[in-house]
Amino acid sequence: MTVDDPTAGTPGDDEAATDALHLGLRDGEAPLTREQAAALVRASHPAHSDVRPCEACGSPSTRPATWRRGFRIAECLACGFLWVDPMPTAQDMWAYYNKRIWKPYPPEVIRRKYAPSVAAVLANVPPGQSVLDVGCDHGHFAALLRDRGYDAAGADIDGLALTYATDHYGLTVYQGDLPDIDFDRRFDAVTILSSLEHMVNPFHVVRAAARVLRPGGVLLISTPRADGLVHAVSRTIFAPVLHTWEFLAPPSHLTYFGRRSLRAMLRRAGFDAVTFSHQERDAAYRARELAETLAECPDAPGWARATYPLLRHLRTPARLLDLGDMTLCVGRTPAPSAPGTEGA
Ligand SMILES: [Zn+2]
Numbered sequence: 001m002t003v004d005d006p007t008a009g010t011p012g013d014d015e016a017a018t019d020a021l022h023l024g025l026r027d028g029e030a031p032l033t034r035e036q037a038a039a040l041v042r043a044s045h046p047a048h049s050d051v052r053p054c055e056a057c058g059s060p061s062t063r064p065a066t067w068r069r070g071f072r073i074a075e076c077l078a079c080g081f082l083w084v085d086p087m088p089t090a091q092d093m094w095a096y097y098n099k100r101i102w103k104p105y106p107p108e109v110i111r112r113k114y115a116p117s118v119a120a121v122l123a124n125v126p127p128g129q130s131v132l133d134v135g136c137d138h139g140h141f142a143a144l145l146r147d148r149g150y151d152a153a154g155a156d157i158d159g160l161a162l163t164y165a166t167d168h169y170g171l172t173v174y175q176g177d178l179p180d181i182d183f184d185r186r187f188d189a190v191t192i193l194s195s196l197e198h199m200v201n202p203f204h205v206v207r208a209a210a211r212v213l214r215p216g217g218v219l220l221i222s223t224p225r226a227d228g229l230v231h232a233v234s235r236t237i238f239a240p241v242l243h244t245w246e247f248l249a250p251p252s253h254l255t256y257f258g259r260r261s262l263r264a265m266l267r268r269a270g271f272d273a274v275t276f277s278h279q280e281r282d283a284a285y286r287a288r289e290l291a292e293t294l295a296e297c298p299d300a301p302g303w304a305r306a307t308y309p310l311l312r313h314l315r316t317p318a319r320l321l322d323l324g325d326m327t328l329c330v331g332r333t334p335a336p337s338a339p340g341t342e343g344a
Helices: 013-022 034-044 090-098 107-124 140-147 159-169 202-212 229-242 259-268 283-295 302-320
Strands: 062-068 071-076 082-084 130-134 151-156 172-175 187-193 213-224 272-279 326-332
Touching: 107 140, 107 187, 107 213, 107 272, 130 140, 130 202, 140 151, 140 159, 151 159, 159 172, 187 202, 202 213, 202 259, 213 259, 229 283, 229 302, 259 272, 259 326, 283 302
Parallel strands: 130 151, 130 187, 151 172, 187 213
Antiparallel strands: 062 071, 071 082, 213 326, 272 326
16 A cells, blocks of 8 residues: 555554563563563554454455554455454444434435435336335435335434434334344345445445345445545555545544455355446535545645645546446345356
8 A cells, every 4th residue: 555654653563662661660570572562562552453354355464554533544455445443343433423413404405415326226126125224314315215116114223313214204214233133024125325334344234234135135335435536546646645545534434445345245245246336426525525635734745735636527537437436336145046146
């Protein structure tokens, strides 16, 4: 990875170990060996702990890649998956989101915001079928699906949001983390749209989605893509001089997929026929993301300061090259008539 060295600007193992050698040492006490000291440092500083195997593809070939806003980001050398490491606990994230104040959106804003998601479902799931929206929040999207003729339900960890979904929309909802929910039925489709990147356990959620789907059922995921044109150009050209990469947005976004890592994770969770299509963030979101990132970099060289905001103009080539900022990923559980069928 070309982003700044994760050990730069933080105590290196040697330096930290040397500190530990003298820490609390009493007269006559044998100094710690370097290995003992390193273990002591790792135990008391989670950011120095060993990186976990890749949650997407399962590979043990992982490494610390960079830092962003005080969070260490790890990377899988096999599939390119990136994630916050160590991952916050679900309780930490619960506290983080509960601090947010929410006001109901006007209906026209809801329709505009979810239009690409509704189109994605219409293109992949016949109306009349059952759909479970995972991370359904206040139920806006599930309600729009019901208006289009789907038998829509929602699942979320947020009880207050679910109360709104039942009171305001009359939706059937399930509360909890998807792997922990006991469902009394199976669904034709599961949607995880713009929410996978907020989850601490994406593989377990996707595997749970495979269990709650009928054979031949459809999983739709939309998520920002590390291998989109803007983010890939930014990482290659600008991250080395800005010492930051706008794509990484912890703690709101905890996991960062490209198509290779998404495909690997879905295959591992039991899906076949994994396909992708183009999706794009809206232009205002991207312009704001670039401006906020540049504001974090007061020492950016003049050429970077002048050219970095121009990345927002890559919208058209990104669309033509199928390299948008987001991707829509569609996976299917194996149909009973064709077990083990391998798709695209
Ligand atoms: Zn991987």
